[in-house]
Amino acid sequence: MEINSEKTYEEAVSLAINAAASYYNQDVTLMDDGAYDSLLAQIRLFESNLSPEERIDHSLFSEVAAGVGSVFGKSHTHRSPMLSLDNVFSLTELREWCKTRNLHEDDKWSVEVKYDGLSLAITYEEGVLVSLATRGDGSVGEDVTYALERVTNIPRTLPEKVNLEVRGEVLFQSSDFTIANDLRVKSGKNPYVNARNAASGALRAENLEYPVKLSFFVHGQVGLKVKGQIEALNLLKSLGFDTGATSLVAFNSIEEAVNAVASIEKNRENLPFTIDGAVVKLDSLDSQNRLGFTSRAPKWGIAVKFAPEEAFGIVNSIDLQVGRLGTITPVAKLTNKVLVGGANIESVTLHNFDEITRKDIRIGDTVVVRRAGDVIPEIVGVVPEMRPSSAVTYKAPSQCPRCNGDVDSSEVRLKCIRGRDCGLVESIAYATSRDVLDIDGCGEKVVKALVDSGLVKDLADIFTLDYSKVALLERMGELSADNLRNSIELGRTRPFAKVLTSLGVRMTGRSMSKRLAAHFGSMEALQKATLEELCSVEGVGVERANSIIDDLKELRPLIDKLKNLGLSMESVKVVNNVKDLPLQGKIVVVTGNLGELGREEAKDAVEQLGGKASSAVSSKTNLLIIGENPGSSKVNKAVELGITTMSSVDFLTLLESFNK
DSSP states (O other): OOOOSHHHHHHHHHHHHHHHHHHHHSSOOSSOHHHHHHHHHHHHHHHTTSOGGGSOOOSTTSSSTTTTOOOOSSEEEOSSOOOOOOEEOSHHHHHHHHHTSOOOTTOOEEEEEEESSEEEEEEEETTEEEEEEEOTTSSEEEBOGGGGGGBTTOOSBOSSOOOEEEEEEEEOOHHHHHHHHHHHHHTTOOOOSOHHHHHHHHHHOSOOSSOOOBEEEEEEEESOOOSBHHHHHHHHHHTTOOOTTOOOOOBSSHHHHHHHHHHHHHTGGGSSSOEEEEEEEESBHHHHHHHOBOSSSBSSEEEEEOOOSEEEEEEEEEEEEEOTTSBEEEEEEEEEEEEETTEEEEEEEOOSHHHHHHHTOEETOEEEEEOOTTOOOEEEEEOGGGOOTTOEEOOOOSBOTTTOOBEEOSSSSOEETTGGGTTHHHHHHHHTSTTTTOOTTOOHHHHHHHHHTTSOSSGGGGGGOOHHHHTTSTTOHHHHHHHHHHHHHHHTTOOHHHHHHHTTOTTOOHHHHHHHHHHHOBHHHHHHOOHHHHHTSTTOOHHHHHHHHHHHHHTHHHHHHHHHTTOOOBOOOOOOOGGGOTTTTOEEEEESBBTTBOHHHHHHHHHHTTOEEESSOOTTOOEEEEOBSOOHHHHHHHHHHTOEEEEHHHHHHHHHHHHO
C-alpha cells in the first residue's frame, strides 16, 4: 500500500502490528517477508517527516522487533534483552552501512548465516540445562522446556560447569520438515505451508500428536568471557553447540565481509535448511560497546535480507492447458504479479488435480508461492486464515476443454482420451517451429489448414505433401506452396537431436532431447536402451525413463516413417577438446536482443560454446550476455552480485571465431 496521508499511515501501522502479532503470537504468517519489509520501510519513511507528537506510538521499530510478542505459558526473564537488528537489502547498502561505522584500524567483522527460524534462549547453571525459552518481547519469553526432546542437537550438559544463556534459532531442516508435515496431515490437521511457522508451532505446543525433529543453531551467548563474536562462537562449538553454516573466521575488511555475504547467498540453495539472509557484526565486543545502540537496534550489527524465495499471491482463477500429448494441466492465475526468487510470477502450474485437492486450493485463496533459483514456481500451500467466505472449490473437468472429448482419469494426470490426436495441430506446429525443425511458413494456421483438409494426419505427412492440393488451400496459392516445399526440404536435413525433439516424447524437451541424442548417438541405440541405461543420463530418473521407453514404443510407426523419408536418426560426431570450449562449465544468462539470433538460438550458441543456458540471474550465474534493450532487473542483479558481463557484440565475435 502507498502511505500518503494520515489515514493510510494509521492503516499501515495497524496492518503491520496485526501481521507481527500473528507471526509472533499465533505462528500465522499474514504477510510475506518482502511485503512486510516494504511496509515497514514505507512507515519509517513517512514517520521521518513527522514530529514526535504526530507519530503513532507503536513498537515496530523498538529495540526488540518482537515487541508485540506475548507470553501465554510460564514466563522466563532473559539475562539481558534479546535484540533484533536493522535490515539492508543489497550488498551496496551493506557496503555503505559498514563505511558509516566509527571504525578503528584493527576492527574486524563477523559474518553469519541468518536462519529463518524461531529465536530460542537456553539457560545453563553449572553446565546443566535448566530451561528453554522463546524470545517473547525480548525481555521476557515463554518457557518451552517441555519441548526439549523435540530439539535433537541441544547438549543437556556441558563439559564445563558454566552459567550462561545460549542464544540461537530453532528450525526444521528441509527433510525433517517434509516428514513432520506428512505426519501432521496423517494426524488429521492441515499441513504447514511455512517451515518457520511449523518450527514455532512444534516448539510451543505443549502436546503434539506426532513426533518432530527440530534443530538448534547457535549465534550468541550471555555469560562467557570473550573478546569477540567469533571467539564466542568457537567456544560455543567446543561446548557442543551446532554453528550450522556459519564460517567461524573474522574478516579484516569491509570488502571481505561483503564477499562473504555474497558467498552465503550463492550457496543458499545448497543448504539443508532455509535462510533468509546474513548477519554482519563488528567482531570485537569493545567495538560493539563503543558504538552502542540507536533507539531501535545495535549500531554494530546489521541483517542483510536476501530476495525472498516465497511470496503471497491470490488465486484469481484456475485455467486449463491441454498439452501437445493431450495432458490436461490446471494453472493458477494470480490477481497480480508477485516478485519471488527474482522473477515476477503471475501464473503457477498446479501439476495435476490431486495437487489441488491435497492442498485444498480454492479460487480466491491467498497462497504461498515459492521459487528458489531457477526452479519452476510452485504453490506451497494455502494461508487458511486469509480465506474469504467467497472462495470457490474447483472441480476437475469431465471433458477435454479443447476438443470436448472424454477425459481419461486412470492416472494422476488427466488426459484427453484422444491423446496426441487431440493436440495434433499443436504437436506438428511445435515440431515445425523455428527452434525444432525450423520449417518456415508452417505455423499453426497453416498446419491447422493442412490437418483440417485431411492432407496431414501425422508429422511424417508433412514431408509427403501433394503441393498441387496445398496450393488450393485458402490463402496459399502456388507461390506459397513452392516456398513451403523449399522450407520442408530444408527441415528434412535437421540433425538427429532436432528430429528427436520434433517427436514430442513425453517428459522431454529440447535440452533433454539433445542430451539423449548426444548420449546414445542414434535412434536405434535409444530405442534399445534399458531403464538403467536411460537413468545414467543426467536429469533422467526412473519415472522419466519409463515414460521415454513407453513413448518410444508408441511412436515407433512414426519414427519408422520419418526414417524412411530420410530424416536423420544418428548424431554427427564432432570432435572437440572440451577443455578448450570458451564457456565450459559456466552458467550463462542472455538478456536483450542478439540480432539475428533468436532466444533459443542464443541458448544453442551458449551450449555450443560449452556453457549451460539459464533464464534467470542468480548467485549461481557466471556470465550475463547483454544485448539490445536488456532487462534492467537482470543487469542490476548481475552488478549487485558481481557477475561478469559480456556485450552481444563480443559474444557474437566469440561465436564466429569458434566456428571458423
